[in-house]
Amino acid sequence: MPILVPPSEQYKASFLDAVREAQATGSGLGDTLTWNVEEAEADFGPLLAALCRFEPPAELPAGYVHAEYRWLVEGDTYLGRVSLRHTLNDRLREFGGHIGYEIRPGARGQGHGKRILALALDRARELGLPRVLVTCDVDNLASRGVIEANGGGLEGEFEVPQYHDKPIRRYWITL
Numbered sequence: 001m002p003i004l005v006p007p008s009e010q011y012k013a014s015f016l017d018a019v020r021e022a023q024a025t026g027s028g029l030g031d032t033l034t035w036n037v038e039e040a041e042a043d044f045g046p047l048l049a050a051l052c053r054f055e056p057p058a059e060l061p062a063g064y065v066h067a068e069y070r071w072l073v074e075g076d077t078y079l080g081r082v083s084l085r086h087t088l089n090d091r092l093r094e095f096g097g098h099i100g101y102e103i104r105p106g107a108r109g110q111g112h113g114k115r116i117l118a119l120a121l122d123r124a125r126e127l128g129l130p131r132v133l134v135t136c137d138v139d140n141l142a143s144r145g146v147i148e149a150n151g152g153g154l155e156g157e158f159e160v161p162q163y164h165d166k167p168i169r170r171y172w173i174t175l
């Protein structure tokens with residue numbers, strides 16, 4: 001069964017394969033598509049440091065909230081990643097929400113998306129959050145399926161032109 005772990009050197013080869021996969025297909029979250037694989041291959045430390053820079057008790061740059069990244073792995077294989085923001089700010093309340101996730105292109109359609117969100121909800125419960133906001137593009141049917149399978153209640157569909165160029169859905173999940 002895949003589990004959530006903190007990002008670590010142990011999964012470097014598999015993680016970088018997944019980033020290459022995402023960049024080759026153009027399908028993944030923004031930073032996955034822009035990581036410099038050659039630099040990360042040569043020195044994985046800066047990437048790991050970037051992924052934990054918002055974890056408490058880190059001091060935050062203006063406009064950021066505390067957050068943690070976790071990887072979904074099975075054995076040494078990287079399957080996907082999730083970020084869990086511990087609070088919302090005005091922007092995240094509009095677009096982005098508490099939780100964002102992606103599954104590597106080659107591992108989609110096997111239930112990993114549902115599982116990564118379910119595990120992130122367990123972690124949100126541990127943190128004491130009473131409910132979480134999850135947003136997705138209206139036309140992202142896979143993400144809608146993931147959220148709805150995890151009990152997401154639809155707040156509505158919204159245009160958020162200041163943050164994103166497509167209409168989005170906001171869902172709340174009570175923990």
Ligand SMILES: CC(C)(COP(=O)(O)OP(=O)(O)OC[C@H]1O[C@@H](n2cnc3c(N)ncnc32)[C@H](O)[C@@H]1OP(=O)(O)O)[C@@H](O)C(=O)NCCC(=O)NCCS
Binds near residue numbers: 028109137
């Ligand atoms: C969204 C994403 C995480 C889904 O991951 P996944 O592992 O393929 O999802 P699952 O296999 O758990 O599927 C969950 C449900 O979504 C629906 N679904 C999955 N793929 C779908 C597709 N291509 N079209 C329509 N519905 C789909 C199904 O209802 C499925 O449940 P079912 O298999 O019981 O019918 C993945 O597509 C991804 O990483 N996309 C790019 C990044 C992204 O969009 N992240 C979300 C931002 S909000």
